[in-house]
Amino acid sequence: AQSVTQLDSHVSVSEGTPVLLRCNYSSSYSPSLFWYVQHPNKGLQLLLKYTSAATLVKGINGFEAEFKKSETSFHLTKPSAHMSDAAEYFCVVSDHRRDDKIIFGKGTRLHILP
Amino acid sequence: DTGVSQDPRHKITKRGQNVTFRCDPISEHNRLYWYRQTLGQGPEFLTYFQNEAQLEKSRLLSDRFSAERPKGSFSTLEIQRTEQGDSAMYLCASSLGQNQPQHFGDGTRLSIL
Numbered sequence: 001a002q003s004v005t006q007l008d009s010h011v012s013v014s015e016g017t018p019v020l021l022r023c024n025y026s027s028s029y030s031p032s033l034f035w036y037v038q039h040p041n042k043g044l045q046l047l048l049k050y051t052s053a054a055t056l057v058k059g060i061n062g063f064e065a066e067f068k069k070s071e072t073s074f075h076l077t078k079p080s081a082h083m084s085d086a087a088e089y090f091c092v093v094s095d096h097r098r099d100d101k102i103i104f105g106k107g108t109r110l111h112i113l114p
Numbered sequence: 115d116t117g118v119s120q121d122p123r124h125k126i127t128k129r130g131q132n133v134t135f136r137c138d139p140i141s142e143h144n145r146l147y148w149y150r151q152t153l154g155q156g157p158e159f160l161t162y163f164q165n166e167a168q169l170e171k172s173r174l175l176s177d178r179f180s181a182e183r184p185k186g187s188f189s190t191l192e193i194q195r196t197e198q199g200d201s202a203m204y205l206c207a208s209s210l211g212q213n214q215p216q217h218f219g220d221g222t223r224l225s226i227l
Contacts, residue, residue, distance in 0.1 A: 034215065041221075043207075045218070090156050090157075102216070107156050
């Protein structure tokens with residue numbers, strides 16, 4: 001069985017400071033992991049994906065995430081937050097054997113303080 | 115790449131009415147997915163198609179819901195006899211195939227009066 005837990009429902013950071021959005025997963029098999037971002041009243045945009053290649057994955061807009069199997073984590077980071085990063089972020093897990101069975105976390109709302 | 119498009123963006127209807135949503139995927143994508151998203155939650159899988167074949171349906175998809183993709187291109191999602199609990203954002207996504215990222219449309223927001 002698969003599941004994904006986003007540890008914080010809201011995160012607030014000041015503009016120019018680092019961002020950390022936490023995600024833990026559970027999967028019976030080798031997972032694929034994704035981060036998506038959703039701006040208000042918009043669809044989801046893929047930030048990055050992990051599919052068993054490099055454990056440190058670089059995505060768009062300066063975001064990156066590190067897959068840590070021992071900790072079953074896939075946290076999203078960015079060195080310096082920008083006002084335009086304010087949005088909802090979703091961690092997603094899928095099973096290589098059943099790739100279309102993807103599970104979304106409940107989301108983390110990122111607030112950027114001026 | 116014109117992206118995934120969904121129509122309409124917003125739908126307001128009275129309880130008990132039928133509604134139909136349309137999704138046009140990215141043209142070369144053979145997989146198409148439907149999700150439902152309620153306020154404060156992540157999207158929940160409803161169903162998906164490989165070309166015109168509907169391969170999986172979630173238990174969330176009651177018998178009032180039906181989805182089609184007749185020619186393997188666009189898809190429709192119909193909800194019959196709408197209920198208050200159907201109010202949500204309905205998202206469509208498409209992908210090139212197995213283990214490929216899903217690309218999402220902007221969704222159709224359904225409000226039941």
